[in-house]
Amino acid sequence: MNSIMKLLASLLLFIFSSLLFGDVVVAESLNQKDPFSGRNKLFVFGDSYVDTGNTKTTDKGAWAFPYGITYPGKPSGRFSDGHISTDFLAQLLRIKLPVTYAKKDDVDKTRLQYGMSFAYGGTGVFDTYVNYPNMTAQINYFEQLLGNVYSPPSDLSSSVALVSVAGNDYITLVRAYPNDPIGLYGAFKPFIRKVVNQTEENPHLGSEEDSNTIIDTTLKSVAKLNKENNHSAFTIIDYYNTFLAIFNNTGGIPGIPTFQNISIPCLGDDGKVCDDRKSAFFWDGIHPTQEGWKSVYKVLRHNITAALMPKA
Template sequence: MKLSKPLFFFSFIFLLTTGNPAGVHASAGYNGSKKNGINGLRPTKLFVFGDSYADTGNNGRSVAFSWKQPYGITFPGKPSGRFSDGRVLTDFIVARFLGVKSPIPYKWMKYAPRRLQYGVNFAFGGTGVFDTPFPAPNMNTQIDFLHKLINDSVYTNTDLQSSMALVTLAGNDYATYLIKNGTNEGLSAYISTVVNKLAANMKRLHDLGVKKVSVTSLEPLGCLPRTTVRSSFRQCNDTENMGVALHNSLLQETVARLNSQTADSPYFILDLFSPFITVIKQQKKLKSVEGGRRFETPLKPCCMGVSEEYKCSDVDKKGMKMYTICSDPNAAFFWDHVHPTQAGWRAVYDALKATLHEQVVF
C-alpha cells in the first residue's frame, strides 16, 4: 500500500504524558475458579502494557493531566490517573470479562501488594514501542519490569499460565516520527518497523510464560476530536486513516504469522478501529450503554478547552477553569481530544466481547 498523500494523518499531539516507575517484591497465587462456560478457564491475572488507552495511574501526579480535575468525575469521583472521566478499557476487560479487580498500577504496587494476585498494569501514558520525547518507559522497558518480578519470584510459571496480556498502541510512535521530521516517503517503512517491534514485544511476553497475548489495533486517528475539530466535529479525516489502515493490515499479517509459528496460537487482536467507526457512523442510532442515552455528536468531546490554546483540565494563572464540560458525559463517546469517555469505552468493550469469549479460553 503506497501513501500518496502528504504526511498529515499523524499530525496529532501525544496521547499522554510521563511517568515514574517503582518496584516492589510481593507474592501472588493462582486462583483458577473462573469458568468460561463449558470450554475452560478464563485468565485470573491481567498484565497490561502500552499507553493512555490502558494506563490506570502510572504517570506522575505533577506532570500528567489525568491527575487533574475534571478527570475521574464519573469514576471514582476524583482524578485517579485514568485519561477519561471514569473507567478505561483495562477496567472493563478485567471487571466485565475476567471477573477480577483491575490490576494495580506498577507505580503503586508497594501500597497494595495483595492486588498483585490480579496482575499488574505497566502501561504509561505518552509511551510507544520506541522512545518518545516524554520520559515514560517504552513498551520494552515495561516488559522488563514484568521480567524482574518473575526473576524475583513474585510470579511463578503457574501464575503466568493463568494470565493474559493486554498490549495497547495508540499512536505515540507516529507522533514521534513526525516530530523528528520523518518524511512521507519513509512512513510506510516506519510503520512496518513499529509493527515488527510490537510483534517482538508480544512474542517476548509469551516466551516469558504469559498464556494469552492480546494487542489492540490502531483506532481511527482521523476521527479523534483533535482532528475533527477542523470540521466542527462533523467528519473524520480520511487521509489520516490511510496510515491507520496500513498499520492494521500489517498487524493482522504479523499476528497470523506469530500464531503459525506457535502451537497454541496465543496471539490475537482486539479491534478498536471497527467499534470507533461504528459509533461514529451510527450516531443517533447507537444507544449509549450508560443510562440508555445516545452518542448524538460522537466526534465532539465532552471536555474541551475554551479556545484552541487550552485543553481539558487547563486553568489560567488565577486558577480559573479554561475548559467546559458537557452536561452528561454518559451521552458523549469522547471525553477529551483523544480519549473516550467511560461510556465510550463500555461501548467499545461490548463490541470486543465476542473476540474475548472466542480467544481467551484455556
C-alpha cells in the same frame, strides 16, 4: 501544525491493541459456561488507553481535575472521566483491577495476585515525546518480577496480557518533521514496518491508505505469531473498526447509545465539561469517555469471549 497533529492523532491513535492468552493447558480447562475460568491475572502494557495511574501526579495531565470526575470522583491517572479499557477488560474477566507498577510497593501484597499494569500514558513501542518507559522497558520491568513476585510458568499460564499500541510512535514521528511534509511522507511507511516489527518481537518473551497499511501489517504479524507459538494465542482488539462501528451506529447495535456530535469532546479546550457525559464518546478529543469505553467493550465482548474459548 496543530491541525495536522490532531488529524493524524484521530487517524492513528486507535489502531492496534492485542490480547495475549495463557497456554493451551489452561485453555483446555475452560468450559462453555465460564470461558474465563482460570484467567485470574491481567498484565497490561502500553499507553494512555490502558494506563490506570502509572504517570506521575506531578505531571498533572490525567491527575488534574476534571479527569476522573465520573469515576472515582477525582483524578486517578486515567486519561478519561472514568473507567477505561483496562477496567472493562478486568470486569469482563471477573477479576479485580491489577495494581499499577508505580504502586506495587505501596499496596497489600495480596493485590499483586491479580496481575499488574506497566502501561504509561504517552508511550509507544519506541521512545516518544514523553519521558516514560517504552514497551520494551515495560516488559523488562515485568521480567524483573518473574521468579520473585510471579512464578513462571504457573502464574503466566493463568494470565491474560493486554498490549495497547495506539499511535504515540506516529505522533512522535510527525513532530520530527514539523515543516517537511514530503520528508514525513517518505518516512511514514518504513516507520510503520519498524513499529510493527518491534511490537512483534516484544511478545516473544495519515491517510486512509496509511491506516490500512498499519492494520494489514499488524494482522500479518499477529498471524505469524500465532503460527510460531504453540503455547500462546494472540488476538487483536480492533479499536479502529470498533470505534467506526459505534460512530456509524444509528440504533442497530443493541445496548449501544447513539452518540451525538462524535467530533466534539466532552472536555473543552477551556476546561469546561459537557452537561451530559454519557452522550459524548470522546472525553478530551483523543481518549474515550467512560461511556465510550463501555460501548467499545459491549461491541468487543463476543470476540474476546470467543478468543478465550477452548479450541476444538
